Amino acid sequence: MVRIGIVGIGFMGRIHYLAAQQLQGAQVVAVCSRDPAKLAGDWRNTRGNFGPEPGFVDLTHVRKYAAFEQMLADPNIDLVDICTVTDQHARMACQAMQAGKHVLVEKAIALSTAEADQMLAVARQTGKLLMVAQVLPFFPEFRFAYETVRSGTYGKLLAAAFKRIISKPDWSSDIGDATKTGGPAVDLHIHDTHFIALLAGVPQAFFSTGVVEKDAVIYVSTQYLYGANGPSISCISGATAMSGRPFTHGYEIYLERATLLYEAGIQPLTVLTADGQQQRPTLAGGGDPIAAFTAEIQAVVDGARNGQAPELLSGQLARDALVMCHQECQSVRTGQIVPMQ
16 A cells, blocks of 8 residues: 655645545545645635535545644655645655655656756655656546557657647636746646657757746747657647636647547547548546546556656656756747757
């Protein structure tokens, strides 16, 4: 049994707690929050942009900690699930690994590349797993695209266009604070950079245009440069829309013998094949966003049990996805092609 302690009971902490109720071979045994009301089970103010309406949670059988250091001292916790704001990720993850715990940390892995590199170094030094909750590949439509491209069933990847649009994030003060999250070009767009790197590898360079507001890039349009023989990949991502605009994400992926189409709420997953046929794959867990988080955390649990971090949650890949976001922001600000670092 993998025993999990969740730190940070905001929107994402609540989603992780709900998702963990369906795990096999693991359970949440402790939570940590500075808010006494949340430790008492009043989670009404943990609203986000999806999921069930928040309310009261029965924490009778869960240990409660007001201080992170107290949670780390608990010998009956194997895995610390960090769901705090991004500016706290590096410190907490390093402390947890040094305390002998495996770590799952929400995306983005950190605010800076230096912090991410420090986290990877501590993981190597302690022998503990550092896993980053890049959940997108666990959503059925994206898992299908990942498995299809990687399998080569329809030939090699020729080109792809990705999209991720959300209204201005106003459901908490922290999520809208770019000094704590990196702004939409990191906190939102890192889903895209991570997935693009999964499908096609890390690009050589980037050319991006975008919108800057209060010194944060809030909208980005990027061409990922893979060289003469590489795929042609682009993405638009941003949080500039007014509140009436529902969230959407999706893709058009062009393979040698098929085209994959998907846009949430608009275009169901469709496979167009060379013989003119259209297929609508049947997807497990479709329509329930919590199911994707359960699948993600189950992969974390399985990794903790066998001592091997799953590829989809790799700390190195999450670090590279963060660097991609930063290089795109530099391209937006300079108007220049910027190389990968």
